Amino acid sequence: MFIITIVFLAKKKKVKGVLISTIVVFVLGLASLIGAIGTMASYGEDDSGSSTKMADESSKSDESEEKPSSNNDKMKQKGDTVEIDGVEFTLQGSEYIDDRNEFSDVQADKVLKVDAKIKNNSDSEIPVMSEFKVYADGEEVDTYPSTNIQDMLTGSISPDRAKTGSQTFAINGNPEKLELEFKPSMSFSDERYVYDLNP
Template identity: 30%
Template sequence: MKKLLITAGVVGMSITALAACGETEVSQVDKSEENTASAEEADTEEVDAEATEEDVANLEDELFKVGDTVSIDGVEITITNAEFTEPAEYSSPEGKVLTLDVEVENNSDDKAMVDDTEFSLYDENGSLQDKYYSYDEMAISGSINGGRNNSGKLYYDVTEQDAPYELTYNPMFVWDSVEITFEIDVD
């Protein structure tokens, strides 16, 4: 009987804890020079915990561009640059090396893990592009405390094309499944 009461208590607390978890907030952040308001007053297309699943899906369906900042539960992700770079001296990629510069700012109170494994790059045919691991500098990876930031790079061995690539980001730090897509146009 004692085990049954303990089990029922643990199950009840687990259900309560999971019910307290809200929807993931996803928003596009306006980082223009004209925007000098605080983060709480920033002009955003905010999707809050009371938003419908359709609202979240609409923002997830949006294609963000290089330079756009997307906030997911207070963690802002920006792809700041995309360019083809020379391969490492002793490594020959099958295609060209595409390097993406990433900036992350954690405006939440919690730690957030951001890692290159959360990003996937696709060509115009929807084919997944391989990561490129031959540089001395590692791709972005780290746990970022609240109020802190990090920057790093993503490296891909890509087939050259005229059309933009699509970079998807599936963060591990959220409870529900969120996918944000960036259109990567390389000049």
């Protein structure tokens, strides 16, 4: 409206050309400044919204990293099957055995035999070495050299194949709680499953 008034006065020759140019440039500059401020304000709102969103996503990812996956929350039992990185594990049982290896340097009040099945669901051959550990009252126990080498759960498994065998452990004293922890030896995942052992 202001510009229309200036143009009208210029036609009646009541305002000089230089003054008109100055006023028009000033008005256009003011309009540009107001537009720039409005744009910056809306950008700031979008930016703060996105930073809030990023912070929310970051806190959610932190929570998911801190919390183990829901399938790990529950203690596993004999017969339960779990899988990590294409390696499937089933605890088939555990028992104390009388067999002793006379050549072993490992001290054992009792020898615990753990029977398990491992299946390779990946598309490449996997080695089977130390896929699980045993803990007595929260402390890892030593493996015990088995007298039955053919029954041991070692070697390698081809894709879509399974292997059943056992591993023996040295138990000393009378622990109140025995647990087995499964994690494939070649896995880079932090995921693991814990089984309650009742030999």
